[in-house]
Amino acid sequence: MPLTTVFSSNRTRLVTLVIWIAIVAGACGSDTNTSSTATEPLPSPSNPKTITLVTHESFALSQDLLAAFTAQTGITVELLTSGDAGTALNQSILSAGNPLGDVIFGIDNTFMSRALDADILDAYDSPLLAEIPDEFKLDETNRLLPVSVGDVCLNYDVGFFADSGVAPPQSLADLTDPALKDLLVVQNPATSSPGLAFLLASIAEFGFDGGYTWKNYWADLRANGVRVSPGWTEAYYGDFTWAGGGDRPIVVSYASSPPAEVFFAEPPPTEAPTAVVEASCFRQQEFVGILTGTTETAAAEMFIDFLLGVEAQNDIPWNMFVFPVNINATPPPEFVEFSLIPANPLSLPSVAIESSREGWIEDWTDIVVR
Amino acid sequence: MTSREPFGRSIGLLAVIPAVFLAVFFLWPVTAIVWRGLAPDGSLDLAATLDTATNQRWWKVAWFTTWQALVSTGVTLLAGIAIARIFAKFEFVGRRWLRAGFTVPFVLPTVVVGTAFIALLGSKSPIGLNLRDTVTAVIIAHVFFNVAIVVRTVGDAWARLDPRPEQASRTLGAGPWTTWREITLPRLLPSILASGSIVFLFSFTSFGVVLLLGGPARTTLEVETYIQTTAFLRLDVAAVLAMLQMSIVVLTLVFQRRMRSRPEIGEQQRSEQSIRQPIPSGRHGAAVIATLATAFAFMLTPLLVLVHESLRSGDRYTLANYSALNDGTSVMFVTPLEAIWNSLRFGIAATALAVVIGGLAAVTIAYTSGRAGRTLDLTLMLPLGTSAATLGFGILITLDEPPLDLRTSLWLVPIAHALVGIPFVIRLLVPSIRAVDDRLRKAARVLGASPWKTWVSVDVPLVARSVLAAAGFAFAISLGEFGATAFIARPEHPTLPTAIVRYLSRPGAANFGQAMAMSTILMGVTVCAVLVIERFRIGDTGDF
Known part of the structure; x- marks a missing residue:
């Protein structure tokens, strides 16, 4: 690519075009631009469209799959x-109202309520929602549609516990056992998403009432030598x-880290070197939604159908290390073999998370680090 | 001072471009996001603002942020000056490579060096030094990341100093210490203060280092701003923090200006080679070698840990991590060559922007002695002391309509990098322009040269070396993807640091190994880029 075309000259051209259209539309009167959306033909290879997907750094999907989608629908x-x-x-x-893109992927159940309150998403009753179990449909208004589900769990080093003769933890409560002193590292919930999920797991487990609350739990973890790291990578x-x-x-x-340790090892071991504490898992779901203000609603909806469809759903495990939500999807057997799907993962209502997040993190900081 | 203005009154026109650039890409966005925070409904909620601003907690954070930055700056200056002296005074095998190598820590993502630091200074430290969760570890890391700024800035100035005053001083019976204090130090002061102010701002806005090594109980204003904007979306608190941060930056810069208020001494410029000598034998030589070896060990150990990890797969040594970098099927996958190419393109664009805009500003600042020049100087430093979250979210709500809807433009990346690079260009160029002997300009004018011709044939060759040094920094800043771009939504053009961080966000030995391989490539690219930039020659930088 020559340097001159590097910095999105397409966009510059697009902006110029938009300005021209606006001028022409303004000159011709105001009724020309309202009717256009209704008669707009659907995107197709002969009517190509481009949409922008706003997402985070952990988004991933097979290049071939996305290329096939573009070839089929004309949507880049x-x-x-x-x-x-x-x-x-x-x-x-x-x-x-003036969105950065057309579709946003990656809002999870901890941020869901904030997104819905902010009124930045358009509803879309995708036909594929029929293939998704109700337990995953956390937003009744269908502004956020479930794409994937995973769990944040305690992992432990199998070899360490085999060598030391200490029993690995079975539950959250076990972590306060003096036998496991100075063995745990968690992430700071103020700066890390798994860190927040683990704090939420403890809140879901120990609650606010009675003699022993989540605050007592963390005071005990501190006494038992918990280390706090800023993010997942550092920990x-x-x-x-x-x-x-x-x-x-x-x-x-x-929960998907053990299969990744098998898959990304040379040569791949026959057993995972790390294991998951099932009782510690907190459910994390990721959603997709259409950003209000988009001019490409039809293309955005087609992309969402693609993302919820079986092919993309089957592609998700090895790319994003989470499970698909579509009941017809069949996650790769090697992924399933070393993965653990917790029977009863911990969870909290999204509304409660959003309204209390700041207070909980403040309290946590007071108890654990100050 | 009038003779300092070869362009006469039209000099002010040169300042228009940097002023507009700064206004559009910094002042407007930051003001808008702060105002949005303070007055979400359009009217200022003074009571709430005061309530936040008087909260003791933020003042404690501000105090910690400031004092750790001051101490970090002091230690970095001491270490940097000691190393700069060696690079300036002595010639030895591998000098150029080593000097370029010092820039490497400057560009590596904190999270990469972080794991090496934990290995070296954590509970399993091979040197028995567990400094985890201490301010000492934070300061050591700040020295590691920033010492290159002092080494290169002060080293360049030192290499150009006329050695005769020192020789005269020693001949007249003054000891080495007195000579240093009375003769050398005053002449190096402009470059020491210049690099010191930049190191201060980098340590002041430190994010990853403080989080990782300072422990969860210690936070800086930068960390708190990040938490308030990203986790809580509390723009009101973030606005107060931003104002607090900027006030401290302005106060520090004004104080720093007081210190350098004495005019720079018109120093005769010399070529470097004429004064560099082989390392002497005896006690002095041993001290030089010891300093060099210590610096070498300190800077290189964490880097060698990374290289070592990149060559390991299981229990074997192999290049597998490197060859695996070319295999990937994901839409987010990037080959090392593509990543290098993306990094270089951003780097070239950012460097060009920084050198042109910073250069214009430097000329204005150097040739004018009025308030306007001082204000421009100070304002162009502000981006270094401002939280990346504040600027990123500010850009989002201001540059959002045609013709300036740049929110999703790739240009925002080099622009943000340039905002960080410009202060380097100014800090390096202004003393260098001011140090040009005015008699040379007068001679040129007397001989009939126009002001423009005088500038091109007298000033440009003499400041060329500083331009190159500044370009080197601007390029390194862009290669390292400094915080400035962390809050900008960008089209998929992954650079080396982005690719490294992506590998490091996944479990699995191969991912870690590939992150280390990519980091090693980034180190190599950095050393090469710095060496190439240093090889450039603009005009004649020969002897006078």
Whole structure:
């Protein structure tokens, strides 16, 4: 690509075109631009469209699959990435009405309520919702449609516990056992999404009432030597005994981390070197939605149908390390073999998370680090 | 001072471009996001603002942010000056490579070096130094990341100093310490203050280092701004933090200006080679070698940890991590060559912007002694001391309508990089322009040269070296993707740091190995880029 075309000259041309259209439309009178949307033909290879997908850095899908979608529908999907899900969502809220793109992917159940309250999404009753179990449809208004489901869980270094003779934890409560002193690393919930999920897991487990609340739990974890790392990467590759040079054999990670440790190893081991504490898992769902103000509603809807369709759903596990939500999807057997799908994952209502997030994180900070 | 103005009164016109650039890409966005925070409904809620602003918690954070930055700056200056002296005074094998190598930490993503730091300074430290969760670790890391700024800035100035005053001083019986204090230090002061102010701002807005090594209890204004904007979307609190942050930056810069209020001494410019000598034998030589070895070990150990990891797969040593970099099927996948290419394109665009805009500003600032020049100087430093979240979200709500709907433009990336690079260009160029001996200009004018001709044939060759040094920094800043771009939504054009961070956000030994391989490539690209830039020659920088 020559340097001159590098910085989206297409966009410049597009802007110029839009300005011209606006001028012409203004000159011809105001009734020309209202009727156009109704008669607009659907996108197709002969009527190509481009949509922009606003997402976070962890989005991934097979290139071939997306290329096939473009060939079939004439819809080119441009990616617009922001650091993390929170940043991408907040950017969309700040640009409400004049969106950065047409579709947003990556809003999870911890941010769902904020997105719905901000009124930045259009409803879409996708026909594919019929293939998705009701338990995943957290938004009745269908402004946020479920795409994937995963769990944030404690992982432990199998070799460490085999060598030391200490029993690995079975529950959240076990972590306060003096036998597991100085063995746990968690992420700061103020700066990390798995860190927040683990805090929410403890709140869901221990609650607010009675003699022992989530606050008592964290005071006990602090007494038992919990280490706090700023983010997943630092905890997993810095402090975790298995993956990093660290001294902590228990880490907050994902239910899908053990299969990744098998898949991304040379040669692949026959058994996963890490394991998941099933009782510690907190459910995380990711959603997709159409940004209000888009001019490409039809193309956006077709893209969402594609994302919820069986092919894309089957592609999700090895790309994003989460499970599909479509009941007809068949996740790859190697992925399923080493994965654990918790029977009863912990969860909290999205509304409660949004309204209390700041207070909970403040309280957590007071208890654990100050 | 009038003779400092070869362009006469028209000099002010040169300042228009940098002023407009700064206004559009910094002042307007930041003002807008702060105002949105303070007055969400259009009217200022003074009571709420005061309530936040008087909250003791933020003042504690501000105090920690400031003092750790001051201490970091002091230690970085001490270490940097010691190393700069060696690079300026002595010639030895591998000098150029080593000097370029010092720039490497400057461009590596914190999260990459972070794992190396945890390995070296954590509970399993091979040197028995567990500094995890201490301010000491934060300061050590700040020195590691920023010492290149001092080494290169002060080193360049030192290499050009006329050695004769020192020689005279020693001949007249002054000891080395007195000579340094009375003769050398005053002449190096402009470059020391210049690099010191930049190191201060970098340490002041430190994010990853503080989070990782300072422990969860220590936060800076930058960290709090990030939490308030990203996790809580509390723009009101973020606005107050931004104002607090900027006030401290302005106060520090004004104070720093007081310190350098004495005019720069018209120093005769010399070519470097004429004064560099081989490392002497004896005690002095041993001290030089010891300093160099210590610096070498300090800077290189964390980097070698990364290279070592990149060559490992399981228990074997192999290049598998490197060859695997070319395999990928995801839409987010990028080959190393593409990533290098993306990084270089952004780097070239950012460097060009920074050198042109910073250069115009530097000329204005150097040739004018009035308030306007000082204000421009100070305002162009502000982006270094402003939270990336504040600027990123500000751009989002201001540059959102044609003809300036740049929110999703790839140009925003080099523009943001240039905002960080411009202060370097100014800090390096202004002292260098001011140091040009005015008698040379007068001679040119007497001989009939026009002001323009005088500038091109006298000033440009003499400041060319500083331009190159500044370009090197601007390029390195862009290669390292400094915080400035963290809050900009960008079309999919992954650079080396983006690719590294993506590998590091997935579990699995191969992903970690590939992140280390990509980091090693980034180090290589950095050293090459710095060496190439240093090889350029603009005009004649020979002896006078």
